[in-house]
Amino acid sequence: MANRKRPVSNLLGLAVLGLLLERPMHPYEMGATLRERNKDTSFKLRTGSLYDVVEALDQAGWITEQTTERDGRRPERTVYSLTELGQSEFVQWLDELVRAPVKEYPSFLAAVSYLGALGPERAARALEERAALLDTEVRGLTEAQAEAIAQQVPRLFVIEADYAAAMAHAERTWCTRTAQEIRKGTLAWPTPTV
Known part of the structure; x- marks a missing residue:
């Protein structure tokens, strides 16, 4: 059943469900674990959003409160666990995301559609600067992969870095x-009308 309407569609919910496959956690631990694993590069992670997603998953019956803990003078923390329904929904959602390309609207694609407005020199410089920044990003991702391999983290657990x-x-x-x-002049540029 591809592309059906889900009660929780925020991809951060996918991350929460994935974490709860491992073990029950409270939202603060979820956020810390996602940051520690650099998953905040794959998911838009904000504390308020995380708590909203946890609440929505709980209301949908995909997760459930397991216990409430208090550590010293810290505030109480509710620990959540994955329900059978949640595990089933997680697997189905994940399967759909892997199988079917979804039309996304990245800001770079929107900007490229108006590249001509920059003029040839400015457009070339902007693209060259972006390429240099992407070189840095690729190096960082490659170093992170090498570090994970050195720590004997299975490639499957960091495969999103390979994709990125x-x-x-x-x-x-x-x-x-x-x-x-x-720069070579082989990309035809319109004559300015203004």
């Missing part, structure tokens, strides 16, 4: 190639 590096590399290649076309 491949996508950044492809984008860098496109930016460099397009900037070169602009």
